[in-house]
Amino acid sequence: MTTSKSNFSKPLILVTNDDGIDAKGINELIKMIDSLGEILVVAPDSPRSGQSSAISSGYPLRLIPVEKKEDFTSFKTNGTPVDCIKLALNFLCDRRPDLLVSGINHGSNAGVSVVYSGTMGAAIEGAIVGIPSAGFSLCSHNPDANFSACSDIVTFTCRKLLEQGLPQSVCLNINIPASDKINGVKVCRQAHGYWTEEYDRRTDPYGKDYFWLTGQFINLEPDNEETDEWALAHNYISVVPTTYDQSAIKYIDTTRNLFSE
């Protein structure tokens, strides 16, 4: 089933998202990078927001070719964003991708949202297998958002990653303000914070409660210029080098003390 067109003169760019293959964001993304290489799209068949690095083991996965007019190869799956990457690497790529791009997400993945993000789950999967990878998100949940503010940073980043790669274990979490007055790019770290008031509680016609996820982000360090949330609040594009290595190295000794007594 190796269907990626063999064109070894061009870099191979693997594209996915978590809003699903019909979302505007991924289709705008493809237009922005189509000239940079051979594009292979493998994306969920429907929205998979908040899927983090989830993988599907409880049911079998399908890979369905998508007919498109444009000159690139496209598949949809019934899996998560990470499933899309794993399936692509196992069955669809005739060579190792030179670049993995995820997005453009409809909505921010800055701060602690990176933990829950399927967009970033896919980029982190790329880092795990050593492919230069980036997730892009526009800070607007509008399904018909204007993605033009993303164009320059998307093409710049993809060119740079194709030329220079990234250190092993790292991918990029890039968030773009929904603004036509962007002040520039800030490389920063993930802001500390959490989500609160997280559910809309309702009662069904049979008197039983059900709960819709909602809520708002509480930024614990809104004035810290080192953070992605600060950058976005001040109309900068935020770039956070992001790793799958979740070891809290600086607390190894504290933890040793806990277990040595």
Add this chain to the structure above:
Amino acid sequence: MTTSKSNFSKPLILVTNDDGIDAKGINELIKMIDSLGEILVVAPDSPRSGQSSAISSGYPLRLIPVEKKEDFTSFKTNGTPVDCIKLALNFLCDRRPDLLVSGINHGSNAGVSVVYSGTMGAAIEGAIVGIPSAGFSLCSHNPDANFSACSDIVTFTCRKLLEQGLPQSVCLNINIPASDKINGVKVCRQAHGYWTEEYDRRTDPYGKDYFWLTGQFINLEPDNEETDEWALAHNYISVVPTTYDQSAIKYIDTTRNLFSE
């Protein structure tokens, strides 16, 4: 719907897992820690392995009380492990939990498996909201595994966390060899590696392919004594302090260079 029994003399311990509320692992865990505090169980109604930090926004969630003979409060949900924690904190806890415990997972969550683990997703959620949290996993996928090797480390860890807490942003990823000859406890870091040969490809009765997730872990540093995989391979219990902060701080400058040109 605050159903946690008010007993302020005892610490409140929130328990979840990703194998589902009927798994042997969570029920063995409850027996091990029942005497340490008031237990509130909120767990998925069926297996949710590999759910990472996924949250459910595409469908409403339910909280169903579970009748048990034992003297603790128990609910099941149709959500992920992280959904369980968020629902518990929003609707079931009459006070802030003093401890969050996830597991005992049937199977290792060492190395890069922490990224995909629903068991650890729940523990990481605890760290995000500042509750001392630990995920426990036994290195056996047997549904009827013998969990007796876990008992000492589970009760020791829970006592320590209730007494001393953990630094903000950190939880513990604790993996236990399926062995009756355990050499001790090693505090370590996540081993670098990845999964390969990840699918069992089959054809359905209608001639269409489908794919079951499978595969094996490739350890990129099997001889490194600092890693959790080394500890487990040598019959030590591994303890990795684990953070939700995925910023790759040591690559901030490298990333700045990428974007400064």
